Amino acid sequence: MFRKYPSKGYAWWNNLSIKQCKMNYYSTNRQTAEHSFKESVIKGLPQDKGLFFPQEIPTLPDTFFSQLPDLTLPEIAAQVLAPYVSEDLGKETLQQICQEVFTFPIPLVEVEKGIYALELFHGPTCAFKDVGARFMSRCLQAFAEKDKPVTVLVATSGDTGSAVANGFLGLENIDVVVLYPQGGVSPIQEMQFTTLGQNISAVAIEGTFDDCQALVKQAFSDETLTQEQNLSSANSINVARWLPQMVYYFHAFGQWKKLNQDVTELTISVPSGNFGNLAAGLLARKMGLPISYFVAATNLNKIVPDYLESGTYKTAPSVSTIANAMDVGSPNNFPRIQELFGQQFEALTEVVKGFWADDEEIKGTIRLVYQNNNYLLDPHGAIGYLSLKQLLPELKTQGIFLETAHPAKFKESMEEVLGQEVALPEQLQAFLGRTKQVTILPNDYAGLAMLLRQKNKEGTL
Numbered sequence: 255m256f257r258k259y260p261s262k263g264y265a266w267w268n269n270l271s272i273k274q275c276k277m278n279y280y281s282t283n284r285q286t287a288e289h290s291f292k293e294s295v296i297k298g299l300p301q302d303k304g305l306f307f308p309q310e311i312p313t314l315p316d317t318f319f320s321q322l323p324d325l326t327l328p329e330i331a332a333q334v335l336a337p338y339v340s341e342d343l344g345k346e347t348l349q350q351i352c353q354e355v356f357t358f359p360i361p362l363v364e365v366e367k368g369i370y371a372l373e374l375f376h377g378p379t380c381a382f383k384d385v386g387a388r389f390m391s392r393c394l395q396a397f398a399e400k401d402k403p404v405t406v407l408v409a410t411s412g413d414t415g416s417a418v419a420n421g422f423l424g425l426e427n428i429d430v431v432v433l434y435p436q437g438g439v440s441p442i443q444e445m446q447f448t449t450l451g452q453n454i455s456a457v458a459i460e461g462t463f464d465d466c467q468a469l470v471k472q473a474f475s476d477e478t479l480t481q482e483q484n485l486s487s488a489n490s491i492n493v494a495r496w497l498p499q500m501v502y503y504f505h506a507f508g509q510w511k512k513l514n515q516d517v518t519e520l521t522i523s524v525p526s527g528n529f530g531n532l533a534a535g536l537l538a539r540k541m542g543l544p545i546s547y548f549v550a551a552t553n554l555n556k557i558v559p560d561y562l563e564s565g566t567y568k569t570a571p572s573v574s575t576i577a578n579a580m581d582v583g584s585p586n587n588f589p590r591i592q593e594l595f596g597q598q599f600e601a602l603t604e605v606v607k608g609f610w611a612d613d614e615e616i617k618g619t620i621r622l623v624y625q626n627n628n629y630l631l632d633p634h635g636a637i638g639y640l641s642l643k644q645l646l647p648e649l650k651t652q653g654i655f656l657e658t659a660h661p662a663k664f665k666e667s668m669e670e671v672l673g674q675e676v677a678l679p680e681q682l683q684a685f686l687g688r689t690k691q692v693t694i695l696p697n698d699y700a701g702l703a704m705l706l707r708q709k710n711k712e713g714t715l
């Protein structure tokens with residue numbers, strides 16, 4: 255059921271009572287009762303192993319879109335997130351959280367005529383995950399009960415781990431356990447979540463990102479463990495990580511519109527691994543954001559592009575690539591994308607176009623764009639850019655690709671590709687020379703469960 259909000263000017267939400275904004279979440283597997291926002295955030299995943307999904311998607315009024323180019327990020331965030339969170343969070347808390355989360359710029363940069371990069375890497379850990387991780391940490395802090403400590407489990411192929419570690423560092427009553435594929439993340443990404451100590455622990459799994467995410471999900475469906483301790487997840491499977499990611503699509507559109515008042519057609523290319531980011535962009539579109547097409551852009555782990563071409567959804571063991579944050583063979587958010595299109599394959603393929611590139615194409619693109627445009631793409635953004643170069647002539651729109659992470663997070667590969675040094679920004683320099691603290695585990699649930707119990711008992715890994 256989709257609710258249309260009345261058009262009452264740009265501060266339309268101020269006119270709504272908290273009661274009118276009540277939002278529940280159902281499971282995409284439909285085997286679990288609906289949950290409030292607060293319950294969904296604390297639980298992370300429904301018991302039936304689906305994903306929480308909002309029971310209504312509000313359409314924003316036209317006045318909101320006409321004001322959009324002049325709104326700040328916290329203003330946009332407070333307005334588009336209000337219907338999803340406000341009853342549990344309260345209007346003032348939501349506004350306060352949005353002020354605290356969106357403290358860094360997310361600029362739209364023209365790379366060449368008609369193609370723009372949305373730079374999502376100016377936050378504390380230099381990747382787009384900072385937005386969702388900071389938002390979720392504050393929601394969980396608002397909801398966590400003093401006498402019930404929460405353990406946040408998170409699987410990462412590189413960027414989520416560092417953003418969650420940074421966003422949750424030092425929080426009372428909340429412990430974070432980051433699971434990552436041993437040898438599957440870049441050296442600087444690894445330093446970002448293995449060297450912080452305090453309430454952040456790192457576990458290297460002898461397996462892939464998909465194995466890590468499967469272990470996290472298994473922990474949630476382990477009834478004995480979940481009775482012993484409060485577990486939550488900080489991957490984009492958690493609604494508080496997922497929903498705020500839609501904010502920067504509105505911001506991108508506002509910036510683009512300022513530059514292109516007479517152009518109406520826009521495509522956004524989203525480099526994708528776990529597909530939470532693309533699902534968030536499509537949610538923004540469902541709320542009325544006028545984006546003509548989205549591109550599901552990925553590396554050799556081309557599960558979704560293959561599905562869009564063949565209609566057959568087939569997960570596969572993940573393949574290791576230079577764009578490691580997208581080394582995901584079983585994209586966890588895909589059910590949300592299907593839900594947004596009412597499970598209609600044709601409706602989905604009308605809007606979402608698939609694209610994938612291999613390492614050689616990524617490297618060639620980085621070199622070419624650096625030489626021709628003097629713009630440094632990271633390996634993930636390179637796929638986004640390349641997808642637009644190939645698809646825009648047919649789609650006949652302008653394009654924005656998401657620059658999901660700072661190129662220096664992949665310093666070693668970038669330097670090999672370019673044959674020159676890539677300087678680390680301040681945020682990353684801070685990690686040089688620190689000592690890593692890691693527990694190594696086989697890809698086996700019994701080992702993880704034992705470790706979580708031990709941690710719960712002793713308070714440390």
Ligand SMILES: N[C@@H](CCOP(=O)(O)O)C(=O)O
Pocket residue numbers: 409410411412413414415488489490491527528530531579580
């Ligand atoms: N690409 C991710 C994988 C996890 O994605 P998430 O958005 O679901 O947390 C990473 O960098 O860890």
